[in-house]
Amino acid sequence: MTVAVVVFPGTNCEHDIVHALDLAGADADLVWHTESDLSGASGIVLPGGFAHGDYLRTGAIARFSPVMAEVERLASGGTPTIGICNGFQILCEAGLLPGALVANQDLKFICKPVHLRVESTDSVLTKAASVGQVLQIPLNSYEGNYVANDIDAIEGKGDVILRYAEADGTVDASSNPNGSTHSIAGITNSARNVAGLMPHPERASESILGSSDGMVLIEGFVASLDAVRA
C-alpha cells in the first residue's frame, strides 16, 4: 500500500513530496496522469507545479486528465487525498474542495516563507498538529488568492484548517500575503479526508531547507494512511 503521487504534464514538485513522505515513513509511487486505476493506493497526493501549463485557469485542464476520475472515486470513498499549491487548485476545480484560487491581490508571484496558524486538526493534513500552532512554510504561487461563494458556510462547518498569520499567530491584513478571503491558506472537505493548501510543506521538511515545520502536516497525512489501513 503506497501513496500515489500524481504527475501531470507540468507538475514539478513530485520528487520533493516523495522525499518528504519517505522521511515520514511512507512509500510513494509516481503516477502519470493517464493512469485510470489507483486502487492499490493508500493515499493520493496532487503535488505542485503548472499542470497542463495552467492554461485556461489553474487546474482547469488537469481536472479532466484521465486519472482524475479515479482520484474522485477514491476520494469520495474516503481515501486520504491532499493537494499542494497547484494540486490544491486542481482539487478545487474538480469540486473535491470548495472555492477557487485567483490571482494574488498585488498581481505578484509570491515566493517566500510565510507563517500559518493551524485552525483545525480535523483533517488528514493537520491531524498531527495542534490548534493555534504556527508553522513557517514557503509559499510559491501567483494564483493563491482563495475565494468562495459560500464562505460563511465553509467557516461555519470548520472546514478552514490553515490561515496566514504573523509569527506569533496573529491573523490580520498585514500577514495575508495574497488577499485570500479570511486569510485562508488551507481547507478540508466535509468528510475530512480531502485537504488542500497553497504553501509547500514538502519544502519545509528538513532543517537544512530553513524549516522542518512542514513535517507535522506530512506526518499527519501519513498517520491518516495508517488509520485507514487499520
Added chain:
Amino acid sequence: MTRTYRVTITRKPGLSDPEGATTCKALNDLGFVAVDAVSFGRILTIDINAASNDEARVELEAMCAKLLANPVMEDHTIEDIT
C-alpha cells in the same frame, strides 16, 4: 454550417479585480477622469459546426459549464459573430 461565437468570461461582481483597479487608476492619472471602473476578462473565439444558432448555443453553454468558466468566480456571455 460553421458558426463563429465570441465567449466572454468575466470575473463575478464583488470579487477583487486588481488588474482592473490598477488600470482604472492609471487612466484617471492620465486625465481620463470620467473612468469609474475597469474590469478584465477573457475572450475566446470559437468556430463550431452546428445546424442552427440554438444548437450551437446549447453546446457552448455546456462547454462553459464544464470547462471554459468556473462558476465560483466567473460569469460568461455568448455572442454570435458569424
